[in-house]
Amino acid sequence: MKPETYNFIMQVFELARLIPEGRVTTYGAIARALGSAKSARLVGTAMIHSHDPIYKVPAHRVVNGSGLLTGKFHFADPDQMQRLLEAEGIIIKDNQVQSFKQLFWNPLTEL
């Protein structure tokens, strides 16, 4: 893996760790916060590497722009993402975060 990419992934991880409990953010928001607005997909790609617990990344708090749990199948157990969110008080229905707009944490305006 290229050094710059590794850096990018590290930045994604660091930002993701700042997401407050009970709040969620999106791949696009993280991409913009890191200055790569057009690379939202890379954030998703980066999150795949977050499965390792040494990174301590709350990957479950990152959803797509519609508040959908698109990455749930990348967890050890597909239901884990929803359970983790519900454990933080977030309501999930049909793979979608309820009151997403209120729970959304914008790294640009709230950091």
Place this chain on the structure above:
DNA sequence: AGGATGACGTGCA
């Protein structure tokens, strides 16, 4: 080396 793929987002019908 080159094409397909994807934890995305936006625009348009």
Place this chain on the structure above:
DNA sequence: TTGCACGCCATCC
């Protein structure tokens, strides 16, 4: 409002 096509760019095959 819902669905689909297209742009992005690192990774995978």
